[in-house]
Amino acid sequence: MLNHALNMADLRQEAHQFCKRSLLKVLFKQGKGNVGFSRRDAFIYLTYGWFSLIATGAFLLLMSISWFMLLKYWFGDMLAWGVVLLIAVGFLFRELSRRKFLPVPHFLRQFFGLH
Numbered sequence: 001m002l003n004h005a006l007n008m009a010d011l012r013q014e015a016h017q018f019c020k021r022s023l024l025k026v027l028f029k030q031g032k033g034n035v036g037f038s039r040r041d042a043f044i045y046l047t048y049g050w051f052s053l054i055a056t057g058a059f060l061l062l063m064s065i066s067w068f069m070l071l072k073y074w075f076g077d078m079l080a081w082g083v084v085l086l087i088a089v090g091f092l093f094r095e096l097s098r099r100k101f102l103p104v105p106h107f108l109r110q111f112f113g114l115h
Helices: 011-028 039-075 077-098 106-112
Strands: none
Touching (some): 011 039, 039 077
16 A cells, blocks of 8 residues: 555565665675665655564564563473574574575475475
8 A cells, every 4th residue: 555655666675675775885885875766765765664674673573572481481491492592593504505505405405495
């Protein structure tokens, strides 16, 4: 609905690309940055990008805390931290294998969804 109200085709994807180009230019001095955007478009993309980042981060944080508390209640403190560590290692392993830093056996590729 917001896409149509602002007359933009894909606001989420465009805002993501806009923020990515901005960060690459500011932090790493790579790329051209965001040239050719009107002030209105730049404001919309930055605002949408920041609110999206904050909302997603808050949701993930609250869900992580609630799941951890539930695991802690069911299984105790040590096992809950073990599950958190296992999940973290799984995500790290998955990210490293996607970037081709780590060779991955076929059965683990299927398990983590890395086709």
